[in-house]
Amino acid sequence: MSSNTLQSFLTENLQDLKDRGLYNEIDPLESANGPVIRIQGKELINLSSNNYLGLATDERLKAVAKEAIDRYGVGAGAVRTINGTLDIHVKLEETIAKFKGTEAAISYQSGFNCNMAAISAVMDKNDAILSDELNHASIIDGCRLSKAKIIRFNHSDMDDLRKKAKEAKESGNYKKLMVITDGVFSMDGDIAKLPEIVEIANEFDLMVYVDDAHGSGVLGKGAGTVKHFGLQNEVDFQIGTLSKAIGVVGGYVAGKRELIDWLKVRSRPFLFSTAVTPADAAAATKAIELLMESTELNDRLWENGNYLKKGLQQLGYDIGQSETPITPCIIGDEKLTQTFSKRLYEEGVYAKSIVFPTVPRGTGRVRNMPTASHTKEMLDQALSIYEKVGKELGVIS
Known part of the structure; x- marks a missing residue:
């Protein structure tokens, strides 16, 4: 017999989320996650994927x-520290380090x-972390x-960061x-002010x-934000994922060799989880x-991103402060955002409501993620x- 307490908790809270427009419906794809996807037999232009370069x-x-x-x-068959490290894992890490401009990864x-x-x-209980509020x-x-003590600073507010770092x-x-x-x-598409952050960090x-x-x-012709600003020697930890622009799955930390050596003996997900599959590596x-050999995919991504951004702005949408191909259309009200996303779906565009x-509450949006694979058509x-949908719902005039 299941717990009545659990049942009551789930029923009450799931209904509350649905009532407030905060319940997320998951839509299984019947196709690959490309520029056009199929859901329940319906073909849709896909603007919700993180597959920026089409590499998936x-x-x-x-x-x-x-x-x-x-x-x-x-499968790799074991955790990395026993005998789950294959030579292709080593090659992956060497390639990442070269890509990110660091000693190791x-x-x-x-x-x-x-x-x-x-x-x-x-970091531990004796330390403090200054963290951007939108991390x-x-x-x-x-x-x-x-x-560690977590000290939040206002989003990309360098005066606030300097003040709190000094304190x-x-x-x-x-x-x-x-x-x-x-x-x-990821939700607004703006870029961290890394040069100023590094300056404060040095101080x-x-x-x-x-x-x-x-x-x-x-960014950085594919090599990332740190390379974009030329700060490879100033940033201690470069973290990334292999599941977005790279198109596969996994993540990495790149930095000094001693840092990587430390993470290999002290980071728990490395010590206690089986390695990524051979195919993924x-x-x-x-x-x-491919990204180190050519900027073709990166160039196409930016071309498509700028094209969509300009078109949405001309229609009168609020796209916030985006500086990258990530382009939000900020609607505001959560229920209207859900309705807006649903109507886009019905008309043939998949742009998931966020x-x-x-x-934050009151900043509901659909987030558009154009990729290198989209055509102008x-x-x-x-x-x-x-x-059509914006005018119908009164989001644009």
């Missing part, structure tokens, strides 16, 4: 993944795991796990101080930690090699649908 369906990646399965099998099973691993392996949930959870340093209460920021903020002896999940493959390595707690069709 790239034939070159598929080929090396199949070869890796034939040679190594479907370590790979994990996901980007989320990276933040759970790296923060708590270095990703995995950063927040990694900070909590470390038991933390002069208090004498903390052994180590770290500043953490996303490189590209107050802060470690600098950048989660570049949405910057790798996008091979495909991710191939993707990064509401609290992913974004697809984007024009999407803009036409945005015009």
Whole structure:
């Protein structure tokens, strides 16, 4: 017999989320996650994928993944520290380090795991972390796990960061101080002010930690936000994912060799989770090699991103402060946002609604993610649908 307390909790709280427009429906795809997807037999222009460069369906990646399965099998068979480290894991990490311009790198099973691993392996209850208020949930959870004092600073507010860094340093209460920021903020598409952050870090002896999940493959001709600003030698931790622009799955931390050596012996997700599959390691390595060889996909991504952004602005949509291909259409009210997304779906565009707690209350939005794989015809069709639905619901005039 199941617990009545649990049943009561679930029924009450699920209904509350539905009543407030905060319940998320999951739509299984019946196709690959490309520029056009199929859901329940319906073809839709896909503007919700993180597959920025179209590499998730790239034939070159598929080929090396199949070869890796034939040679190594479907799983690594053990955690990295026992005998789950295959030579292709080593090659992946060497390739990541070269890509990011660091001495070494370590790979994990996901980007989320990276933040759970790296923060708590270095920071503890005697330390403090200055964290941008809009940092990703995995950063927040990694900070909590470390038991360090978390000091939030206003989003990209350098005066607030300097003030709080000065207070933390002069208090004498903390052994180590770290500043953490996303490189590209995933809900608004704006870029961290890394040069100013590094300057403040140097002034107050802060470690600098950048989660570049949405910057790798996008900024710096693909190499990321840190490379975009030329700060490879100034940033201690470069965190990234292999599941967005890279098109596969997994994550990594890149930095000094001693840092990577420490994470290999002290970061719990590395020590207690089986390594990524051989196919994933091979495909991710191939993707990064392609990005180092050519900027073609990156160039196409930006061309498409700028085209869609300009079109949405001309229609009168509020796209916030986006500086990257990530382009939100900020609607505001949660229920209207859900309705807006549903009408786009009915007309042939898949642009998922994003509401609290992913974004602050009252800032509901649909987030558009154009990719290198979209054609101008697809984007024009999407803009036409945005015009129709926006006017119908009174979002634009």
